[in-house]
Amino acid sequence: MAWEVVIGLECHVQLKTRSKMFCGCPNTFGAEPNTNVCPVCLGLPGALPRANRVAIAHALLLGSALGCRVREESVFARKQYFYPDMPKNYQISQYDRPLCEGGELPIERDGVRAGIALTRIHCEEDAGKSFHPERHGDRRLSRVDFNRAGVPLLELVTEPVLRSPEECAAFLTALRRLVRWLGISDGDMEKGQLRCDANVSLRPTGATTLGTKTELKNLNTIKGVERGVTAEIERQAVLLDGGGRVTQATLLYDADRDRLALMRSKEHAHDYRYFPDPDLPTLRVSRARIDAAAAETPELPWAREARFRDALALPAYDAAVLTESRELSDYFEACAPAGERKLASNWIMTEVLRLVKERGWGIAEWRERVGAERFRDFLARVAARELPGPIAKQVFAWLPEEQGSVPELLERHGVKVVSGLETLRPLVRAVLAEHAAVVAQVRAGEERPFGFLVGQVMKKSGGQAVPQEVQRLLREELASAHPPETGRGS
C-alpha cells in the first residue's frame, strides 16, 4: 500500500542568557559538574523561582520573527515526572496557556519555498544531565550533573505538516539559522543547544485521519534526524504492510548504531499532572513590550536571502551561502561595491570562507583583521583591473596578516603592478611595432599569430598582465586606423 508520512517536530532551543531561567546561577557550558547550582535550581524546600527577563525577551523576539500570536497573559505550569537528572521531580514549563501560538517558519527545498506551520512556542527549564564516566555503556552506576538544570529553553512545536525526513532536516537547518541570526541561541547541536524529537506516523495516501504515532527522542544532529526518521518510517511501513499495527511508544535513536530502541510506552499529557506553578505569578507581557519586540526584529534571514537574489541579482546559491549567518551577510553588504556584487560574492564565498575555515576563525575574527572598508577597497581595485589575478591573490593573503592599505602592502613587499589598460597600452604598441610581419599576417585574417602577439605582451609585462586584457587591447589597437608606432603617449 502507498503510505503518506506525517511528521511533527518538537524542538528545544537552549537560550543564550547570562543566568538560568528561574535563578541567578550562570548559564554556561562545560563548567565543573555541580558548580552552577543554588537552592532554586536544586529544588530545595522554600526556594522561590523568578522568571528570567532576558529569556522572555528572547522568546518574544522568536515569536515575532515567526509571526506567532503572543499571549499577554501566559502561565508557568509544573510538569511532573520522575527523572534522575531532574532535582525537583517536576519541570517548570507552560501548558494550556503558552507564550506564543501559531506562526510559521519558512523553509526551502529544491528551490521550493514552504511555510511550516507552528502550534506553539513555550518557555521552560532544562533538566540536568546523567553521565557514566566509569564504564562506557554500563548504566549501573550513574552520575548526575545539575549545572544544566534550570537553563532556559524554548520548546517549539510544529503542526504535523512535515512529509519527509529531508523536510525535517531543512526545518532544523532553517531554525538553527534563525536563532543564531536573532542572537538568542548559539544553536550548537553538539553542545545540545538545539535538540529535537519527532512524532512520526503513516496513513494510507489520501486518508485524512492520522495514523498512530511514535515519538523519536534524542535526535541531536541534523543527519541524525534524517536517519532516525527514515528508519522509523521504514519500520512502520514494514509493520503496516504485514498487516500489523503501530503501538504508540517513545523510541530512542542511537546515532552510532543507526538503530531505534524502545524507551518507554508513551505517556499522555494527563500522566504529567500539569498544574499552574503556585510559586510563579502569571507571566504578563504588555502590548507595548510585544510591539517593541516586533520593532527590534531585524531583517530576517529568508527576507534577506530573497533580497540578495531579487534586488541584488545574485544567483540563488550565492544568496543562500551569504545569508548563512547574519555576520556574513552584514559583511557582504558592507563590502560589496555597487555594481560589483557578484565579484564580492565570489571572493567572499570562495577565498574568505576558505581561509576562515582553514584558520578556525569566525567571520567576526576575519572582520577584525580585514574591516569592510579595507576589503571594499581591495575589491574595487580588483574590479578596476588594478590587481591582476596572481597579485590579487597575493594581496588577499597579506590582508588578514598585515595592516595597511593595498598600495602600502604592495610597496612594502616591493611588488610593482603592471596592469590597468593605460599602463598596458604602451607595451601592446611596442609589441605591434616590433613584429610588423606578424601584424600583417593577423591583419590578413590569420588567427594563429595573434596568440604569439599576446605571448609577447605577457612577456614584456613580466607575466603580470591579465591575458584577457592584453587580447582586448591588441584587438583594439589592430582595429584602429592608425598604424602602430612606439613612443606615443596615451
Ligand SMILES: [Zn+2]
Ligand atoms: Zn540556581
